[in-house]
Amino acid sequence: MKTIDTEEISVPDSIADLARAVLIHGPVSRGELAEQLGLSLPTLTRLSRALIDRGILYEVDDLSQNTTGRPTKPLDVRPEAGYYMGVKLTGDQAIGVLTDIKANELVRLEANFMDRRVSTVHRILVKLYQDLIEKAHYASEVKALGISIGGYVHQDGTIGYASFLGWENVDLAGPLSEELGIPVYIENDIVAVAGAEHWFGLGRGHTDFSVITVGAGLGYGLVRRDRVVNTQDARLGIGTHIILDADGPTCSEGYKGCATELLTTPALLEQATAHFGHTVSFDELVTLFKEGDTFARNIFFRAGRALGRLIALVSSLALVDTFVLAGEAIELFRSTEDVVWEEINRDRKVEFTPLTILVDEGNFVAWARGAAAVAIQSSFDRLLVA
Ligand SMILES: [Zn+2]
Incomplete structure (x- = not known):
């Protein structure tokens, strides 16, 4: 990320933390915020007053009452701030x-x-x-x-x-x-x-989760201790050639049954084109799958198994139990969900935390x-x- 303006920005941590917490979790009560940020209620009230005065936060009219019988007036960020x-x-x-x-x-x-x-x-x-x-x-x-x-x-x-x-x-x-x-x-x-998933999407309220996207490429992101892992390697798309099916087809870089070959649309469409003898779009492939076409079913279920293995692998190595799935080819998951779960649970012991998969319906936009x-x-x- 690039900040063009290099002037020093200094905001007291507690103010910045409060504003950020309200942005992510609002509307949220002062009591919850005080607990979350480890601040006393009077300090929190003082800090929030400053942000309200500057038009960044506002008090939401909430008809529900707290234990003292007074309206709770939770805080939220003014959308037009x-x-x-x-x-x-x-x-x-x-x-x-x-x-x-x-x-x-x-x-x-x-x-x-x-x-x-x-x-x-x-x-x-x-x-x-x-x-x-x-x-x-x-x-x-x-x-x-x-x-x-x-x-x-x-x-x-x-x-x-x-x-x-x-x-x-x-x-x-x-x-x-x-x-x-x-x-x-x-x-x-x-x-x-x-x-975006962490602050505004399905990851809101989760401190640790992985994002996996399937589409034109395969994406893997990680949120750890409430921060996006944003290292140099995280921006390089590592892991795209992890072997997920030893019997799978070979990718352009020579890996047999790698994640890219099994889970990305260009690879799947190339396999479909070779099979049918003419070009096929992803939507057409979905239709063929739904109509029961043997070839389409084979590559969809193979993709589902690969996705299940990938999720199990990430869960075991990165020690996360919550996943957000997104991307243009999310239909690969929806169509084969049972198979994905079968693969995930294959190697997981009963003592393991059950995994949560959240599906982002959002498309390319x-x-x-x-x-x-x-x-x-x-x-x-x-x-x-x-
Ligand atoms: Zn590969």
């Missing part, structure tokens, strides 16, 4: 969303492009930014822009490589931030989705929301000093 933009950038498309501070999508626009030169994509992103603001006329002040890409992003926010764009060592955030006059943050897409979440998370502290 800030507006943010997120863009999911692929090899031929930029999907942009404008959200409120809780990453709720307000408007969405897409821009397609053929020319992948950095200067062209830069222009397209500036136009997308302007068009989104115009469409959301009531949200003219955008605090920050987040961009997620399926590629390797250095810690400083420069793009190491994004193969589908044909880019290597590109600084997109710097010039964009200069032109737009707001901070721009770039993040690897799976790290972005893990962060959810990735743009993930990018907006990056902008919110990266720039949230700036809002508190503004």
